[in-house]
Amino acid sequence: MSDKKPLLRLENLTKHFPITKGVIVQKQVGAVQAVDNISFEIYRGETLGLVGESGCGKSTTGRAILQLHEPTSGKVFYDGVDLTEASNAEMREMRRNIQIIFQDPYASLNPRMTVGSIIAEPLEIHNIGTAAERQERVKELLELVSLNPFFINRYPHEFSGGQRQRIGVARALALQPDFIVCDEPISALDVSIQAQVVNLLEELQDEFGLTYLFIAHDLSMVRHISDRVAVMYLGKIVELAPRDAVYENPLHPYTQALLSAVPVPDPVVERKRKRVILEGDVPSPSNPPSGCRFHTRCPIAEDICSQEPPIWREAEEEHWVACHLVK
Amino acid sequence: MTTDKKIEKKNNRIGESRSPLQDAMREFRRNKIAVGGMIFVIFVIFVAVFAPVFSPYDFAQQNLRNNRAKPMEGYDITESYAAEKCHWYDTPMEWGCTTFIAGSDALGRDLWSRIIYGTRISLSIALAASSVSLVIGLIYGTVSGYAGGNVDNLMMRLVDFLYGIPLLPIIILMTVYFNAVSRQGSDSPIVTALIKLDNSAGGLLFVFIAIGALNWLGMARLARGQVLSYKEKEFVEAARALGAGNGHVIFKHLIPNVLGPLLIAESMAIPGYIFLEAALSFIGLGVSPPTPSWGAMINEGYSGLRSNPHLVMFPGIALSTLTLAFNFMGDGLRDAFDTRLRGRN
Amino acid sequence: MTKYIIRRLLMAIPVIFLMILATFVLVQAMPGGPFDAVGQRSMPEHIRILLEKRYGLDKPLYEQFFSYLGNLLQGDFGPMLRMPSQTVNDIVAQTFPVSIQLGLMSVAVGFIIGIPLGIIAALNHNTAVDYITTFLAVVSVSIPTLVLGPLLIYTFGVKYDLLPIAFWGADPPFTLGFLPPLTKKFFLHATMPVFSMGTGMAAGITRLTRAGLLDVLSADYVRTARAKGLRERVVIVRHALKNSLIPVATIIGPLLAGAVTGSFITEQIFALNGMGRRFVASIGQREYFLQTSLVLIYGLLLIFGNIFVDVLYAWLDPRIRYD
Numbered sequence: 001m002s003d004k005k006p007l008l009r010l011e012n013l014t015k016h017f018p019i020t021k022g023v024i025v026q027k028q029v030g031a032v033q034a035v036d037n038i039s040f041e042i043y044r045g046e047t048l049g050l051v052g053e054s055g056c057g058k059s060t061t062g063r064a065i066l067q068l069h070e071p072t073s074g075k076v077f078y079d080g081v082d083l084t085e086a087s088n089a090e091m092r093e094m095r096r097n098i099q100i101i102f103q104d105p106y107a108s109l110n111p112r113m114t115v116g117s118i119i120a121e122p123l124e125i126h127n128i129g130t131a132a133e134r135q136e137r138v139k140e141l142l143e144l145v146s147l148n149p150f151f152i153n154r155y156p157h158e159f160s161g162g163q164r165q166r167i168g169v170a171r172a173l174a175l176q177p178d179f180i181v182c183d184e185p186i187s188a189l190d191v192s193i194q195a196q197v198v199n200l201l202e203e204l205q206d207e208f209g210l211t212y213l214f215i216a217h218d219l220s221m222v223r224h225i226s227d228r229v230a231v232m233y234l235g236k237i238v239e240l241a242p243r244d245a246v247y248e249n250p251l252h253p254y255t256q257a258l259l260s261a262v263p264v265p266d267p268v269v270e271r272k273r274k275r276v277i278l279e280g281d282v283p284s285p286s287n288p289p290s291g292c293r294f295h296t297r298c299p300i301a302e303d304i305c306s307q308e309p310p311i312w313r314e315a316e317e318e319h320w321v322a323c324h325l326v327k
Numbered sequence: 328m329t330t331d332k333k334i335e336k337k338n339n340r341i342g343e344s345r346s347p348l349q350d351a352m353r354e355f356r357r358n359k360i361a362v363g364g365m366i367f368v369i370f371v372i373f374v375a376v377f378a379p380v381f382s383p384y385d386f387a388q389q390n391l392r393n394n395r396a397k398p399m400e401g402y403d404i405t406e407s408y409a410a411e412k413c414h415w416y417d418t419p420m421e422w423g424c425t426t427f428i429a430g431s432d433a434l435g436r437d438l439w440s441r442i443i444y445g446t447r448i449s450l451s452i453a454l455a456a457s458s459v460s461l462v463i464g465l466i467y468g469t470v471s472g473y474a475g476g477n478v479d480n481l482m483m484r485l486v487d488f489l490y491g492i493p494l495l496p497i498i499i500l501m502t503v504y505f506n507a508v509s510r511q512g513s514d515s516p517i518v519t520a521l522i523k524l525d526n527s528a529g530g531l532l533f534v535f536i537a538i539g540a541l542n543w544l545g546m547a548r549l550a551r552g553q554v555l556s557y558k559e560k561e562f563v564e565a566a567r568a569l570g571a572g573n574g575h576v577i578f579k580h581l582i583p584n585v586l587g588p589l590l591i592a593e594s595m596a597i598p599g600y601i602f603l604e605a606a607l608s609f610i611g612l613g614v615s616p617p618t619p620s621w622g623a624m625i626n627e628g629y630s631g632l633r634s635n636p637h638l639v640m641f642p643g644i645a646l647s648t649l650t651l652a653f654n655f656m657g658d659g660l661r662d663a664f665d666t667r668l669r670g671r672n
Numbered sequence: 673m674t675k676y677i678i679r680r681l682l683m684a685i686p687v688i689f690l691m692i693l694a695t696f697v698l699v700q701a702m703p704g705g706p707f708d709a710v711g712q713r714s715m716p717e718h719i720r721i722l723l724e725k726r727y728g729l730d731k732p733l734y735e736q737f738f739s740y741l742g743n744l745l746q747g748d749f750g751p752m753l754r755m756p757s758q759t760v761n762d763i764v765a766q767t768f769p770v771s772i773q774l775g776l777m778s779v780a781v782g783f784i785i786g787i788p789l790g791i792i793a794a795l796n797h798n799t800a801v802d803y804i805t806t807f808l809a810v811v812s813v814s815i816p817t818l819v820l821g822p823l824l825i826y827t828f829g830v831k832y833d834l835l836p837i838a839f840w841g842a843d844p845p846f847t848l849g850f851l852p853p854l855t856k857k858f859f860l861h862a863t864m865p866v867f868s869m870g871t872g873m874a875a876g877i878t879r880l881t882r883a884g885l886l887d888v889l890s891a892d893y894v895r896t897a898r899a900k901g902l903r904e905r906v907v908i909v910r911h912a913l914k915n916s917l918i919p920v921a922t923i924i925g926p927l928l929a930g931a932v933t934g935s936f937i938t939e940q941i942f943a944l945n946g947m948g949r950r951f952v953a954s955i956g957q958r959e960y961f962l963q964t965s966l967v968l969i970y971g972l973l974l975i976f977g978n979i980f981v982d983v984l985y986a987w988l989d990p991r992i993r994y995d
Contacts, residue, residue, distance in 0.1 A: 063564070066568050068564055068567055068568060088572075091570075092570040093570075095568060095569060095570040096570070098568075099568060099569075100564075100565070100568045102561040102564070102565060103561070104561055107560050107561040107562065108560075108561035108562050108564075108565055109562055110562040110579075110580055110583075110584070111347055111584070112346075112347060112583045112584060114346075121566065121569060121571075121579075122569040122570075125566075125569050125570050125571050125575060126569075126570060155346050155347060157347065168565075171565065171569075175569070488687050488690075490974075490978070491684065491687045491691075491971065491974055491975045491978065492687070492691050492971060492974070493929075493932055493967060493970035493971050493973075493974050495932060495933045495936065496932075496951055496963075496966065496967045496970055497694070497695065497698070497967060499936075499951070499952070499955060500695065500698050500699060500955070500963060500967070501698065503702065503955045503956075504698060504701065504702050507702050507703045507704065508703060510703075511703045598813070598814065602816045602818070603933075605816065605818055606816075606818060606933065606936065606937050609818055609937060609940070610936065610937075610940060610952050611952075612955075622818065625818055625819070625822065629822060629941070632822055632825060632826055632830070633826075633830050636822075636826045636830075639822045639826075640822075640823070640826075643818070643819035643822065643823065644819075646816065646818070646819055647814050647815045647816070647819050648814075650814040650815075650816070651810065651811060651814035654810050654813060654814050655810065658810065
């Protein structure tokens with residue numbers, strides 16, 4: 001499945017959003033630490049699932065990879081090239097390889113453009129082909145995502161959420177990228193439609209050898225599609241391991257809590273199951289807790305947790321975790 | 328074969344589409360009053376373009392013998408016919424008869440012709456003021472909203488600043504200043520060019536500038552707000568992810584979306600522009616005589632209101648009717664394009 | 673909140689300063705001077721020079737500006753150049769209360785007529801009452817003071833001779849500076865000017881109130897209030913009305929600006945001795961101090977009006993916080 005060659009590598013990626021104040025000239029009075037010092041790799045051909053509560057920095061990570069949010073510090077290597085150092089022209093070229101599918105199929109398509117011009121937009125930006133060739137390519141892409149090519153002159157508001165998301169997928173595929181950030185592509189869809197889109201993404205992955213970063217908060221869907229899974233809490237990655245290791249043998253107490261919140265469709269097991277209930281609210285990312293960011297809600301926290309940030313280490317083979325208490 | 332045809336037919340139907348604009352126009356057409364307003368506006372535009380055809384006399388032709396004629400009254404201008412012989416349906420030239428459909432003013436000028444030519448003033452104000460404020464507001468607001476940060480902050484502080492200034496008195500002073508300078512003439516080539524331009528605009532250049540200066544503030548705020556909301560939309564992020572530059576994002580994604588609300592705001596602001604021109608002309612600024620502006624006509628007829636109310640009422644009716652038509656049209660456009668309201672009324 | 677008001681007042685200072693500066697420079701830049709010939713009566717050269725010296729007009733512009741500014745801070749608006757028997761302060765004392773009374777009464781008429789009509793139209797949504805009200809509102813918005821004033825004068829003043837057609841029915845000084853005497857004469861004189869300005873405002877407020885109330889009436893919390901069995905009257909009065917009036921508060925700002933613009937025309941039509949008419953009358957002359965001072969007063973009215981509206985807005989809508 002994956003040949004273990006890293007396609008994308010994040011090194012200490014950090015994104016802080018400044019909080020400003022001021023009447024005439026604004027000065028910075030603080031920062032929202034949306035993503036703080038995270039590092040991981042994505043191998044060619046694999047799907048890495050990224051899960052966490054809303055507001056934990058998943059989407060910011062995806063956008064920072066694409067340089068849609070310029071990272072505050074850290075590096076993003078794609079195929080050995082550091083995207084944070086790339087010039088505008090280089091980045092433009094790199095964008096042919098890296099694409100993104102958005103969460104909201106209503107906001108991600110310009111309501112004033114036809115489906116044809118939406119899907120042709122990437123070709124236009126990169127000056128690929130003549131108008132007629134683009135038209136042909138758009139029709140191909142529509143068929144690829146199982147939409148009728150006759151839809152080409154229609155407007156986004158004439159489609160359902162699932163169909164719109166397919167249009168978004170077609171647009172992302174137009175430049176034949178290798179790597180796609182899927183930013184909660186199914187969260188806004190009906191459950192019955194979710195499976196269709198996920199299956200489409202899997203088929204496309206097989207056909208074109210795509211690599212995905214699949215961001216979601218739905219644990220079961222992530223389990224279905226991912227090869228490896230990363231768990232994020234308050235701007236930090238707390239655990240990263242092959243899918244089955246995460247789901248069968250979660251090491252970090254936060255992962256354990258998340259998984260225990262998923263109901264098991266078997267009343268016997270469900271009744272006996274011990275659930276970890278997290279107390280309190282997610283702290284504000286503009287003023288995160290000291291030490292381990294999870295210690296304010298952790299059921300097993302000790303003194304050290306509030307004093308020192310845990311080290312990101314490989315606790316078991318290919319099973320990375322950031323917790324003082326995991327042996 | 329028949330199945331092929333059926334499929335083709337079905338596919339053609341699938342290919343049919345309605346753009347948001349077409350949807351809105353369909354909605355607009357269902358609003359009879361708004362359509363009526365638009366038809367009337369188009370009619371007035373037609374009248375203004377072909378003003379010579381609709382006006383029986385030269386609007387500036389004075390005839391002191393025939394001054395202050397009542398509406399439909401006929402006067403004999405050649406002295407060879409008795410006044411009673413003239414009727415409103417008489418062709419003036421053939422009979423040597425003058426029939427004033429709407430009466431004549433203190434200088435004996437035909438009021439009807441003056442009202443007809445007055446459409447040109449009001450409509451050119453509507454067009455010029457809305458284009459000036461639209462262009463300035465769109466550029467200013469888009470730059471401010473798109474740049475964001477300190478640039479945005481400073482630009483919006485300037486707008487707030489101008490909002491605190493009583494623009495009408497200052498505009499009056501500026502108009503007075505400009506009129507005084509242009510009477511005096513100037514050595515500066517720029518001022519001379521301005522004076523020339525003003526003369527060719529019938530003395531209205533400064534009114535154009537003044538009204539534009541009054542109204543771009545609101546447009547800039549609106550444009551900025553729209554840009555701010557759209558630039559965070561995912562389709563803009565998508566375009567960036569595809570490698571689009573600032574120009575592409577602004578012209579392909581932001582302006583097409585921002586322009587609609589601005590155009591509607593402009594169409595709703597037009598009555599205000601027409602009023603402002605009339606007000607400036609009423610207090611003696613604005614058009615230079617004998618160019619007929621409805622506001623100036625009301626001013627001229629006002630002193631004789633007691634005996635000749637028609638000299639005030641006819642221009643007043645013209646002013647209000649045109650404004651009413653623009654108001655109906657503007658309301659209809661707003662309702663048609665505001666999808667939030669659709670289906671509620 | 674106090675902090676917010678203080679900050680707004682501090683921010684207004686540079687605005688006011690620049691406004692005075694711009695106006696002062698503009699009026700002084702106009703060709704000609706205050707003592708130029710009027711018609712046949714020209715002034716001997718040596719007297720003109722003496723007069724200019726007396727009012728300090730021979731000094732450099734910046735010196736004149738700062739001495740004017742210094743006088744302003746002491747409450748002195750400066751001299752009337754062509755009417756030596758009066759000062760600008762005298763003119764302001766005569767005209768300012770008239771303009772304020774006219775403006776406030778028009779705005780009051782706008783609200784007193786506009787809000788109930790808007791509520792009635794909204795509560796009878798899509799009925800004949802609604803259609804007629806909204807139609808009349810659009811018609812009223814389309815008739816400017818410039819047309820309505822003469823129409824009222826001709827109908828009620830000339831044809832039926834019910835109301836006086838010109839002048840304000842009371843003269844300063846007033847109680848507390850602006851409170852008019854409650855005499856029959858005052859109200860007879862005020863009726864037409866106030867209505868010719870207030871009708872358009874009322875129509876605008878009717879439309880806004882109607883739209884605001886319709887918005888609120890379709891909101892979930894109103895539906896909840898109905899669902900839990902509250903009487904319709906309670907639903908409307910307690911739940912819908914206050915929220916629906918929030919957008920109406922926003923119109924007060926433009927309304928104030930409109931009152932300034934409108935007063936120029938209304939005072940002209942009804943020959944009222946207000947600031948607007950005085951300003952218009954002075955445009956052919958070079959009354960530097962009068963013109964600058966009147967612009968300043970209009971500016972102060974606008975600025976304080978806008979601050980008042982923002983504070984009112986925050987008071988009506990608890991979601992808005994200034995800090």
